[in-house]
Amino acid sequence: MFHGNVLSASNLGQADKCPAMMHLPWPKFTNKYMEEGNLKHRFVQDWINHGREYALETHVSGREDYSPLSVCNLEDLFGGVFDDLISEVSFSWDPKSDTAEEIGQNLDRDYPDQPGQIFGTADIIRAGKDSIFVDDLKTGARPVSQYNNYQLQFLALAAARAYGAKQAYVRLLWMDETGHITTHDYIGLDAYELDQLADKFKALAEDVADGAGDYIFGEHCARCPAFTACPKQVRLPKALAKISGDKITPRTLPKAYSTYMAAKNIVKTMGEVLATAVEQMGPVDLGDGTSLECTPGSRKELSAKPALDTLCKFLGPTAIPDGVSVSKASIRRAVDLHCPSPQLFKDIMDELEKEGAFVVKETRPSLKIKKVKDD
C-alpha cells in the first residue's frame, strides 16, 4: 500500500498549493534535461571538492556535448576560494521541535524513512561565526526567481538550526546552457524571519498530514509529479464531455472555462510524458505502417546585446527599458509606443536578421508520426 512521499525542500512549494499530491504515487522518470542538470551539479561539486582540472577531466573530457562546462566561471564566485565550502549537504528538520540535523553528504536525495520530518539538500554551504551561507545551483532554460523560494527558505532554516546560526544568507546560482553562472546578491534572513519560516513550514507539514484526498486544482497541476495518478485529472474528460453549447449560460460558463483550461493542461502534460518516454525508448512501431518518433524542437530567440544595439539605432537608447526582456513582443510594444508603423517593425526585424541577432535555441522534443519504410 502507498503511504505518501517524502516532504522535501524541492517539493514544499508544490505541496503548499495542493497537499494531497503528497499522498499519491509519483511515477519516476528521468529525461535528458534532468540528466544534464545532474551532471552540472556533479561538475560543480567535484570542482569545489577536488578542483577545476579534476571536474573537467571527470565530466567533460572526450564529451563534446558537455564542452560548455569548460567555460564555466565558478572561479569568479566565493572569491575563488573553495576551501571553506561544503557541497551536497543533507538536512532533516523536525517541525514539532523546530530542530534540525545534518544527515550526511552526497546522499543523492536518498533520505531516511522518518515520517513527519522534512528533508533538504543544500548544493553549497559556508558556515560563518553566527551565520550560514547557502547557495543553490539551478540549471535549465530560464533562471528561477529567488523571491519567496520555498526551497531556499527551507534550506536556510534547516542549515541555521543544524549549525546553531542566528542568521542565514541564501541565493540561487543559475548555470545557463553555455556553462556560465549568474547570480543575485544573497538574501539575508535574521532570527525573527527564521522563526517565521519555522511556523510556516510547521503549518505546511500539518496540512500535508491532514490533506489526503483534498485536491486543489490550478495552474500548478501542470508541474505536479502526481499528475497521472490524480483522480481529479482522471475525472476531467467526463466533465469535459458534459459541456455542451446549449447548456452554457453566464452562470455555468466560469466552471466550463476552468474545465476547458484544465483539459488543455492535461493534454499538454500527457504529450510531454509521452515525448519523454519515446525519447528514452526510441521510435515505437504503432503497428499500422507508422511509427511514433521524438523530434528535437528548436525556437528562434533574440540575443539581447546585438538586438539592443539595433533597437537603439531605430528607436533611441531608452526604447526597451532596463529589466524588460528583448523579444519580438517587447519590440512590437516599443514600436507601437514610439512610432506606430508595421513597416518600421518589419524593417527592424529584417535588420535584426541581417545582424545575426537571432539565435536558435533547443526546446523540448515533440512527437511526430512517421511512415515506416518498407525494406
Ligand code: SF4
Ligand atoms: S494534479 Fe493538481 S489537483 Fe491533482 S494532485 Fe496534482 S496538484 Fe493536486
